[in-house]
Amino acid sequence: MKWLQRIQHLDTLTFNWCMARRRRERITALSRAVSRTADGWLYLVFFGIYALAQPESGIALAKIAVMAFAVERGIYWVLKNTCRRNRPQEAIDDFTSFIIPSDKFSFPSGHTSAAFLFTVLVASQLPVLMLALLLWSCCVAMSRIFLGVHFPTDTLVGAALGSLVGYWALGGFVL
Numbered sequence: 001m002k003w004l005q006r007i008q009h010l011d012t013l014t015f016n017w018c019m020a021r022r023r024r025e026r027i028t029a030l031s032r033a034v035s036r037t038a039d040g041w042l043y044l045v046f047f048g049i050y051a052l053a054q055p056e057s058g059i060a061l062a063k064i065a066v067m068a069f070a071v072e073r074g075i076y077w078v079l080k081n082t083c084r085r086n087r088p089q090e091a092i093d094d095f096t097s098f099i100i101p102s103d104k105f106s107f108p109s110g111h112t113s114a115a116f117l118f119t120v121l122v123a124s125q126l127p128v129l130m131l132a133l134l135l136w137s138c139c140v141a142m143s144r145i146f147l148g149v150h151f152p153t154d155t156l157v158g159a160a161l162g163s164l165v166g167y168w169a170l171g172g173f174v175l
Helices: 002-019 024-036 041-053 055-083 110-125 127-146 152-169
Strands: none
Touching: 002 127, 002 152, 024 127, 041 055, 041 110, 055 110, 055 152, 110 127, 110 152, 127 152
C-alpha cells in the first residue's frame, strides 16, 4: 500500500503548510466560526423555514433532505469506522488540534460532507445561491483543516461524498 503512504505524506506536508500560515490566531478564530455553521442544527432551521415559506417545494425538499442525510451519515459512519484514520493530533508528533473533535477518526470529514450535501440540495431549488453555498462549503472544508482535526484528503473525500449523495438524492443517478 505504497500509494497510501504517498497520500499520507503529501497530506501531512499540505497540512503542515496550512498550520504554518501567518495570522494563525485569526485564521483559527474564523475557522471556529465557519465550522460551527456546519454543526447540523442550522440545516434543520433552514429546511423548516423553507418548508413554511414554500410549502409544496419546501416540504418535498425537506423529505429528500431527511433521506439524503440518512444515507450520507450511514456511508460516512461506515467509512469513518472502517478506515479508522488517525486525526492529525494523533498522527503528527508535537501537534495539538485547536478544538476537540466529536469522534476519534479523521476520514472522511463529516462537516464537509454535510455542507456539500446541503449545498447540492439547496442549490437545486435556489440556484441563485449556488456560488455563495459553494464558497461556504469550501470554507467549511478549509476550517476543518485549519482547526487541526482533518487532513486535506479527509475534506476532499467529504466534499465528494456529500455532493454525490446530494446528486443521487435529487435523482441524478441510481446507486
